[in-house]
Amino acid sequence: MKHNVIYLGNNARACDYIHCHKDFNVTAVICQSKMINDELLTCCYVREIPIIEIKNHANLSEQLNLAAGTFDFVIMLSFGIMIREEILQSHTIYNIHPSYLPKYKGKNCTFYTIMGGEKEAGISLHKVTTGIDEGEIISRKTIPLYYWMGNIALWENLLEQVPNLLTDLNDFLSDNNYPTFINNNEHYFPPVDQSMLYITGVMPAKDIINLVRSQENYSGVRFAYNNTDHVIKKVKVSCLDKADLESYTINENVISEGSTPVGIILNDKYYLKLS
Known part of the structure; x- marks a missing residue:
């Protein structure tokens, strides 16, 4: 049985990785109006997925409540609005974060990963809490970070791990004894200015x-x-x-x-x- 999910974010590849996974189905995409892009629109039209534009947290709460009963939970990546407790009390949200949590938390984690001279980079899936990139870590993967890879290649290679994160999420949802990883409130990096x-x-x-x-x-x-x-x-x-x-x-x-x-x-x- 497939899990019906709403995707929060602006990354078209992530949306399609979720939608094409054998265990998941994207029922709608919610994206900030200012973050709408051609790739995301093209993906939604090819897959016939409704796309909902929002401007703020109140819009998000309203749209999730309107869609209640049509989805099981939410998967988020590259979404710029902080999720407040009032939404988390009613909806389960999982976030895909492009770092090996609990390392490199924050909005510009790939920047800090590259600047750190790392030889590998990570991507993680965790349960969303009100803390930034906190919450139970369900899955995390690593890839090599070669010197010739800039931010574009890094993102592309990290996103290729999304199907593996989703497989682990499905295992987590079907196994009460699934081993998760402890997160914390450390290793946060401020936005780049x-x-x-x-x-x-x-x-x-x-x-x-x-x-x-x-x-x-x-x-x-x-x-x-x-x-x-x-x-x-x-x-x-x-x-x-x-x-x-x-x-x-x-x-x-x-x-x-x-x-x-x-x-x-x-x-x-x-x-x-x-x-």
């Missing part, structure tokens, strides 16, 4: 590389140079003797072309090539 997305000529190379990796699907990082913010979207380590230094200007360890920074010298052999 713009001040954290600046690089400098004296930052460690790994921090610059990881910062750029973390922002590949956003608007890049910033390099404040010559009183101007320059957008940096790609960076790699290159041999200094391959750089056309005669056509560039070197100011301390920053290589520039006109007023635009194009590199940061690391030592007498290598430099960070910026673009």
Whole structure:
């Protein structure tokens, strides 16, 4: 017997992973109006899943109450509204969180995972409580986090584990003795703000590389140079003797072309090539 669920969020792949799983069926999608995107709309039209747009917590509570009796529980991923106790008293909600809980809690967990220089990343499914990413952990999986993977590849590879999380959720629901994992109220990381997305000529190379990796699907990082913010979207380590230094200007360890920074010298052999 399939579990009928409402999906809360804006990620189309997660929605379809749930809907196509042999043990689950998505009866409706609830998404914030400002987070609606073409991929999610396309998924809902292909699968003929009703999509409900909301603006706030009151809208969410109202829509869940209206749908009562048509779904068994809610599965959430990439949903920006905090769930309050009044909803949890009436509805069971499970959250898919892109980290190996209880590590890296918070909205921007993949950012902190990349910045931490981790060799692997995790994704977890837990029961929602009023605490941020707290609640009983039902399943968690890991994937390799290779140096060449930016935020886009990280998300894609993590989402491929969603069917495995769902299989574990189904086992949990059918087995009263299913072993779960203890969560806690620690390891929370605050949301990323713009001040954290600046690089400098004296930052460690790994921090610059990881910062750029973390922002590949956003608007890049910033390099404040010559009183101007320059957008940096790609960076790699290159041999200094391959750089056309005669056509560039070197100011301390920053290589520039006109007023635009194009590199940061690391030592007498290598430099960070910026673009």
